[in-house]
Amino acid sequence: MAYSEELAQRMRDAMIVAPDLVEKKMFGGIGFMVYGNMACGVNKDDMIVRVGPDAYQDALDHPDTKPFDMTGRPMTGWVVVKKDGYQSEKDLVAWIQKGVDFALTLPPK
Secondary structure, three states: OOHHHHHHHHHHHHOOOOEEEEEEEEOOOEEEOOOOOEEEEEEEEEEEEEEEOHHHHHHOOOOOOEOOOOOOOOOEEEEEEEEEHOOOOHHHHHHHHHHHHHHHHHHOO
């Protein structure tokens, strides 16, 4: 399985108001970019969120997250949100918002 299309669609629906939103297939999944900067995405059944270095530890303190690690080296500032962490619409939207908020702090590409 490449990625959960159901989760991707839920994220698309929730991100309808994100500015300059672009969807891009990457890392065997799909990423959602805001002004050219990755905000969040889907890998397998997991949600990936770019929270940034300042919010990284707080995000990891959540019981349904873990470091994002595809190469054997965790990517600081990125977390994987496991299924229980995004099941409710409220939680899904909250995680998406964290990613969009961080992406908006970066210069457009």
